Amino acid sequence: MREAHRVGRVQFLIRVRDDLNVHEVVPAVDGALLTDLVDVFELAAGMQPAGAAYGGLIPAFFRFGPLDKHFHGRSTSTMGPKTPLLGCECGEWGCWPLTARIAVTERSVTWDAFEQPHRPTRDYAGFGPFRFERRRYDAALEGLCLEIAALEV
Template identity: 65%
Template sequence: MTINELRFDCRQKQRGDGSVLVIVPRIDGAPLTELIDSFEIDAGMTPAGDAYGGLIPQFYRFGPMEDHFRGLSTDAMGPGTPLLGCECGEWGCWPLMARITVTSDLVIWDSFKQPHRKTRDYTTFGPFRFELRQYGAALDALISAISSDTT
């Protein structure tokens, strides 16, 4: 069983006359946006490529990020947690959803879906398995980055 490494990129992005914090998960060093773009393009899905962007917490009340990335924050589009939003900045426009399962020693991201294209098959994308301690450290770093951004 492969164990993956999770990090979060937190970057400011210009939007209108201000900037917003954008969060993109990185799996084994690669942005999730690039991983899903490659998967969808290779699978012949259309549209595909440059469709996804990071989550923008100030655009939607995800709740605490530590809860969100443990799969506890929303059932807004049925079961699943948005890991990415649309490249336009709105997560509901074109989200990448996944099931997040937390066990005693792992966090697993699987059952990926694009809810606006129900016929798409993501069964060979993932699953991604993270060691619980490393996942917790990545969440701690994310929370620290968010709090330093808001102060």
Template identity: 65%
Template sequence: MASNEIRFDRQPRDDLGVLEVAPRIDGIPLTELIDRFETDAGMQPAGDAYGGLIPEYFRFGPLEDHFHGRSTDAMGPKTPLLGCECGELGCWPLMARIAVTADLVTWDFFEQPYRTARDYTAFGPFQFDRHQYDDALRALSAEISSTDT
């Protein structure tokens, strides 16, 4: 399976006065990918439902741990990759299993926990080269720490 490319965008949420973190896969925001998938699958509600994660609002622990599936946030075995467009993580999260090996990071078994009847088996999986993934996380962490000082 070919590797996907990951980047983590850090962008201002002017409406909330905070910064949010949103994954970008192969150059496309994850919010856009999931909106397209849900809309095409006829899911309701769908479209513009998700937003990035807001580290200032939640105790994710180090983002490296969170995006390696070792989040300090107690939401079960899956990891939230996106929160609700309103900024609240618990309102409408997109969850996935994150599996990490020496060479790969895989995001699969996606779910919307408040709509358990939804079928996300055709969404993903996304596989990332472990080195490229870790480089993207280091870049995000460096960007966040440089603005926190």
């Protein structure tokens, strides 16, 4: 979907889930929600089930630890070496997660090697990688952490 050398812009959006009375965190890449990007990819690839299968991560339902560590790929409470970027549309990340390897260097953060762990035969080789400038990525994470902290007060 993206060339590896292209540097994108990331945002971590907090949305209200009225159906569950909680807030969810949904990453956006270059202004497009990651939920929408993966839906388009899966539908185009003929994957089933697909379309509206993903939702954001809900910190109130699962203690990911500090979200800055989580989105740096250093969460200790996830499954395996990959990090969930999205959860299921039902609100439970373990039900239907989209996971990725998060590689952090001094200058960049890259999301690649995407997978849907409950469908290991799915091929996400054409999805991503998404690469971000580290300084801007960290600023987006700092904003997310401040917003989440303000919601918890």
